[in-house]
Amino acid sequence: MDTDRYAALIQEERIRKDMFFIHDNNSPITFEQRLLFEGLSYYPPNPDLRFELELIRHKVQKVLKINDTKGNLREFIRWGEFRFMINGENCTLQAYKNHSEEERLFVPFRDKTSGNETYGAGRYIDLDYEEHRTKEGKWILDFNKAYNPWCAYSEHYACPYIDPENWLGVPVRAGEKNYPAEKT
Numbered sequence: 001m002d003t004d005r006y007a008a009l010i011q012e013e014r015i016r017k018d019m020f021f022i023h024d025n026n027s028p029i030t031f032e033q034r035l036l037f038e039g040l041s042y043y044p045p046n047p048d049l050r051f052e053l054e055l056i057r058h059k060v061q062k063v064l065k066i067n068d069t070k071g072n073l074r075e076f077i078r079w080g081e082f083r084f085m086i087n088g089e090n091c092t093l094q095a096y097k098n099h100s101e102e103e104r105l106f107v108p109f110r111d112k113t114s115g116n117e118t119y120g121a122g123r124y125i126d127l128d129y130e131e132h133r134t135k136e137g138k139w140i141l142d143f144n145k146a147y148n149p150w151c152a153y154s155e156h157y158a159c160p161y162i163d164p165e166n167w168l169g170v171p172v173r174a175g176e177k178n179y180p181a182e183k184t
Contacts, residue, residue, distance in 0.1 A: 003047055010045040010144050017147075028153040041177040049143040049174040052134050055080040055095060055105070064096065069121070069151045070158035079105065082141050089170045093141075094163070095127070103129035107141065108162040112171035119152045119178055122162040146175025153179055 018039045021027045029037065057080040064076050076096035083092050095105040110122035123146040132140045149159035 006047050006050075007045040013145070014040065014042055028150040028157060030154070033153075040179065043144075043173045043175060043177060045144050046174045047144075049086070049172065051082070051084045051141045052136075052138040053082045053084055053141055055082060055139050061097075061100065064094075064163060066160045066163055068158045068160045069155075072158060074160050076106065076160070082107070082139065084141070086168070086170045086172065091168050091170065093166050093168070095139075105139070107166075108160065109146075109166045109168055109172070110162050111168040113173060117171075117173070117177055119148045119176075121149070121151070121159070122166075123147060123175060124149055125175075143172050143174035146172070148176050148179060 018037075021029055021040070022034050022037055027034065058078055061077045061079055064078050065073050066076060068074055076098065077100060078094055079097045080095050081092050082095060083090070085091065093107055093109055095107050097105060105127040107125040107127060108122055109125070111118070114120055114122050125141065125143070125146050127139055127141070132142075134140065150157040151159035
C-alpha cells in the first residue's frame with residue numbers, strides 16, 4: 001500500500017473515533033467534556049511502525065494474572081509473542097487472549113513515551129484474526145493504531161495494567177497521545 005493511501009486510511013479511522021467520542025452514548029468522556037472536545041491527539045501516521053510479523057506461539061500457554069485499575073485481578077493467556085525492531089533495537093511483545101478459543105489477540109504495551117507524550121499506564125493494540133492478518137498468515141502489528149484504554153478518559157472504567165514483560169525500552173511515536181482533559 002502506498003504511503004499516502006495508508007496515511008489517509010489511518011486519518012479516516014481517527015475521524016470516526018472522534019465522532020464516536022462526541023456523539024455516541026457509549027463514549028468514555030462526559031457530556032461536559034464533549035462540549036469542549038476538539039479531537040484526540042495522535043502522532044502523524046508512520047508506516048515504519050506497521051509490521052507484518054509471525055506470531056511465535058508459546059508451546060505452553062500460561063495464565064498471567066494482572067491487576068486492573070479498580071484492584072481486580074484479571075487472567076490472560078500468554079498466547080505468543082511478536083519480535084521486531086524499532087530504531088535498531090530488538091523488541092518483543094507478548095500477545096494475550098482472554099480465552100483459548102478466542103481468535104482475537106490483545107497486545108498492551110508501555111514504551112519510553114509513556115507518562116510523557118502518551119498515557120502513563122500504557123496503550124493497547126487489538127488484533128482481529130480476520131482484519132489483521134496477511135494472505136501469508138502473518139499478523140499486522142500497527143502501532144499507528146495504538147490507543148489509550150478508556151480509564152485514560154474516565155475513572156469509571158477498569159483497565160488492566162501492563163505487565164513489565166510488555167514494557168519496551170524504546171519510544172514508540174505512533175498512535176494515540178495523552179488525552180489532555182482531566183478525568184472525571
